[in-house]
Amino acid sequence: MEKPIWVAVILNHLLGKPVAALLAALHIPVESPEYPISNAVSMEILVFVAAVIFFLWLKARISVERPGATQQVMEMVLTNPMGVGIRDLLNDNIHHGGERYLPLIGTVGIFILFCNLINVIPTLDAPTATVTVPLGCAIVVFVYYNLAGIAKHGLGGHGKHFLGPIAPMAPLMLLIEVFSHAFRLLSLTVRLWVNMLVSEMLYVIFLGMMLSIYVAMAKLSGRDMRRRFFR
Numbered sequence: 001m002e003k004p005i006w007v008a009v010i011l012n013h014l015l016g017k018p019v020a021a022l023l024a025a026l027h028i029p030v031e032s033p034e035y036p037i038s039n040a041v042s043m044e045i046l047v048f049v050a051a052v053i054f055f056l057w058l059k060a061r062i063s064v065e066r067p068g069a070t071q072q073v074m075e076m077v078l079t080n081p082m083g084v085g086i087r088d089l090l091n092d093n094i095h096h097g098g099e100r101y102l103p104l105i106g107t108v109g110i111f112i113l114f115c116n117l118i119n120v121i122p123t124l125d126a127p128t129a130t131v132t133v134p135l136g137c138a139i140v141v142f143v144y145y146n147l148a149g150i151a152k153h154g155l156g157g158h159g160k161h162f163l164g165p166i167a168p169m170a171p172l173m174l175l176i177e178v179f180s181h182a183f184r185l186l187s188l189t190v191r192l193w194v195n196m197l198v199s200e201m202l203y204v205i206f207l208g209m210m211l212s213i214y215v216a217m218a219k220l221s222g223r224d225m226r227r228r229f230f231r
Contacts (some may be wrong), residue, residue, distance in 0.1 A: 004035045005125060008042035040130035047114045047127065077110070086110075104144055108137055116196060119203075129196040131189065138188035142181075 004012065012019075012035045020036040023029075030036045061068055067075070079085040083092070086106045090098035112128060119126035127133045149158040162181075164173030 002039055005039050005042070006123060007046050008035060008037055008039045011037050011042045011045065038130075039125055040127045040133055043115070043118065043125055043127040044133065046124075047111065047118060050118075051111070051114055077113075078106070101148065104140075108141060112137060112192065119196070119200065126196050126200065128192055129200050131193045134192040134196075135185070135189045137192070138185050141188065142185055146181075 016034070016036055020030065020033055023036055031038075058070060058074065062071055077085060079087045083089075086109050087098070087102060090101060090105060094101065115128045115133065116126055118124050119129070146158070149161070152158075153161075162174050162177040163170040164177070166173075
């Protein structure tokens with residue numbers, strides 16, 4: 001069982017009993033009845049609350065004539081000269097009509113960004129290092145782009161994309177496309193999860209190395225001081 005961080009302890013103290021009752025009513029088992037809200041869920045809630053507060057604060061400071069530094073940074077997240085903003089990537093991949101997908105794609109992107117950045121704060125963990133969080137984001141995107149395809153082309157028109165352009169190859173293409181789309185859930189989940197998991201491991205490794213070097217240097221300095229004192 002994972003050790004609960006302080007955010008999880010506070011949330012479980014405030015909401016643990018009703019959450020445990022709800023999960024029991026839904027027949028969903030929990031690893032620890034004392035802490036039904038996991039660290040990952042606690043960090044997601046913290047990220048959500050922090051994001052709401054931040055964007056409400058930013059909304060009150062938005063100005064066309066005198067944009068502040070924070071406003072300019074967030075505008076760079078949407079579009080920038082390097083072409084790696086959320087709007088830029090949508091236009092590059094969709095070309096026409098990409099603006100209609102900006103709210104959801106931007107929300108998921110900024111949520112993941114905040115989840116990754118919160119890891120630099122001591123005592124806090126990145127929720128994206130837990131596999132269920134990237135999986136949840138992947139499911140949202142998977143369902144969304146299929147519903148968007150059905151809304152634009154109709155159920156039959158969207159289904160034709162799975163058959164390919166050559167009629168005799170349609171059964172084979174259908175099998176390939178179904179597996180390809182299904183495995184996107186796995187690829188989207190694993191790429192984000194492994195990146196964050198490896199980054200945390202590297203952080204711990206380098207922190208351990210720095211502490212070892214510091215302890216070794218402190219011991220050497222102590223020996224030198226003792227040698228000088230007993231001369």
